[in-house]
Amino acid sequence: MKTNELTFPGLQCVQPASGDVEITGGYTSDLLSDVMAHLKEGDALITIQAHKNTVAVASLTGASAVILCHGRTASPDMLQAAAKENIAVFVSPGSQFENTCALAKCLGK
Amino acid sequence: MKAFIDFHIHSCLSPCASLEMSPRTIVARSKAAGIDCIALTDHSCAENLPAFHAACAEAGMSCLYGLEASTAEEVHVLCIFDDLSRAMDFGRMIYSHLPAKPNNPKLFGTQPVVTVNEEVTHFVKKLLNIGTDISFFHLVPMALDAGALCIPSHIDREMCGAISHLGFLPDLPYDAVEVVGDVPAEIARRWPVVRFSDAHQPEQIARRFTEVETEAFTVPALREAFQRLLLK
Numbered sequence: 001m002k003t004n005e006l007t008f009p010g011l012q013c014v015q016p017a018s019g020d021v022e023i024t025g026g027y028t029s030d031l032l033s034d035v036m037a038h039l040k041e042g043d044a045l046i047t048i049q050a051h052k053n054t055v056a057v058a059s060l061t062g063a064s065a066v067i068l069c070h071g072r073t074a075s076p077d078m079l080q081a082a083a084k085e086n087i088a089v090f091v092s093p094g095s096q097f098e099n100t101c102a103l104a105k106c107l108g109k
Numbered sequence: 110m111k112a113f114i115d116f117h118i119h120s121c122l123s124p125c126a127s128l129e130m131s132p133r134t135i136v137a138r139s140k141a142a143g144i145d146c147i148a149l150t151d152h153s154c155a156e157n158l159p160a161f162h163a164a165c166a167e168a169g170m171s172c173l174y175g176l177e178a179s180t181a182e183e184v185h186v187l188c189i190f191d192d193l194s195r196a197m198d199f200g201r202m203i204y205s206h207l208p209a210k211p212n213n214p215k216l217f218g219t220q221p222v223v224t225v226n227e228e229v230t231h232f233v234k235k236l237l238n239i240g241t242d243i244s245f246f247h248l249v250p251m252a253l254d255a256g257a258l259c260i261p262s263h264i265d266r267e268m269c270g271a272i273s274h275l276g277f278l279p280d281l282p283y284d285a286v287e288v289v290g291d292v293p294a295e296i297a298r299r300w301p302v303v304r305f306s307d308a309h310q311p312e313q314i315a316r317r318f319t320e321v322e323t324e325a326f327t328v329p330a331l332r333e334a335f336q337r338l339l340l341k
Contacts, residue, residue, distance in 0.1 A: 031183055033240040036210060051268055053125075053238065056216040085216075 001107060003065045003088040006044075008102040011067070014074055015082045015089035023064045026103045028096050032057045039063055046099045050074050055081040055089075063087065067103065069096050112326075115139060115318045116148035116173060116189055117262065117287060117305030122157040124218035124238055126309040131227045132157065132164035134311055139170065142315035146171040146326045148189050152237040153178050153207055155200020156222045162193050163225035171326045177262055178203045178252070179238070180245040185262035185269045187287065187305075188252040191327045199255050204233075206241035245271065249281045258284040258328055258335075263307060265290050285335045289317070297340035 003021045006013075024042030029035050030049055039045060041062030047054060050072040058066050065088040068074060074082075074089055082089045092099050118135055119126040132149070139147045147170065149161040158174045165172040174196035175189035188203075190196035211234055212220055220233040243251070252259040264286045267273045271286075278286070278296065285301040286292075292302055304317040323334035 031240065033181075033183060033208060036239065037208065049268070053217075056213075059216055060213055 006065065006088075006090070006103075006106060008106055010094055011090050011092045011102070013088060013090050015079045015087075017065070017086045017088035019086065021064050021086065021088065023103075023107065025107065025109070026100060027063075028100045030096075036061060044103060046096055046103065048072055048096070050078060052077045052081045054078065055085055055087055058087050059085040065090060067092060067099050069094060069099055110324075111320060111322055112145040113143060113318050113320055114146045115144045115306050115308075115315055116175065116258075116260070116303070117150050117177070117187055117307045118147055118314060119151055119177075119307075119309050120149055120157045120161065121219075121221055121223060122151045122154060122233065122237070123309065124152070124212060124214070124220050124236070126151075126218075127311065128219070128221070129311050130309070131223060132161040132225055133168075133227065135161070135308075135314065136164045136168045136170050138311050138314040140168060144315050144318060146173065148173040148175040148187075150175040150177040150187050150189065152176070153200075153203050153241060154220075154233055154237050155197050155204075156233060158193060158196055158200070160223050160225045167225070173258075173326060175257070176200050176203060178243070178248055179240045179269065180248050181240050181242050182245050182274045183240040183269055184245045184271045184274045186245070186248055186252065187260040187262050188255070188257040189260065189328075190255075190257050192256070195256055199252070199257065203241060203243075204235065206243050207235045207237070208239060208242070210236050210239070212236040245275060246279065246281070249283065253282065256328060258331060260285045260287050260303065262287050263289045264296075265292060284332050285338070294340060301335035301338035302340075303335070303338065
């Protein structure tokens, strides 16, 4: 599934990515060192960490997108970094669990 | 003596800090702002402390030597020494506990080690603004045993603050807690509350500071001075 095709109830795209970025899986974590160690290329990162470093870690690990939970607002510098790194950023009112389940359903997992 | 202190300042070594944050700039800005004693506290690395020491010495600025260690839970803790070599030893130990991930300067920023004359000697290899593998509950006694003032950073901040990352502030013998906003009275009665700038750019130096009544700028004297800040 491409990032621009991702949709589930409550999910809002706040920073689209251009091109054919494919979401192949998901990784849910709020510890960026843990994300850095375990996220697999193509995973969408599901987190509450709504700041610039999240994008840096996402880019380093090859994450396809970032989904911010509990309706957290992405900081302006986070969105700028995401635009630069071409990483889609989504916001959803759901919890980490709810977003993980919703993404898994979208991916048929 | 009464003194204004700012013990949370990053130099250009911290990837998230401005390259303008050379030791001399930090000292000059702090002096201009009327700060009496400063500490350099880069993320999990002490390598700019020698240049900082030289910059303070040439300007007659009182200083302490620190670093801001990041725990396994990504909680930031200020560890501040009055002895340069102890700070360097502690810094090397903390650095060795960082993951073996090289920094990507394009994504995180550069990590230059500089001389007092603002020449870059080399770049620190591992990414500095990420958690070490030392838990918060271990780091606090490690810092105190090593002879440092141990002060959890910005405890009330969502990003890398103790309350947000641990769920509550554990009851440990910190010398003080650094806050950014308002703090509940039960915390201010239990630990001295300090405010420092957490400057990453020159214009942020002294944006927050703390006034203390201290005999000297040593760890024991400051520990005593902090006790006078406790909310009665």
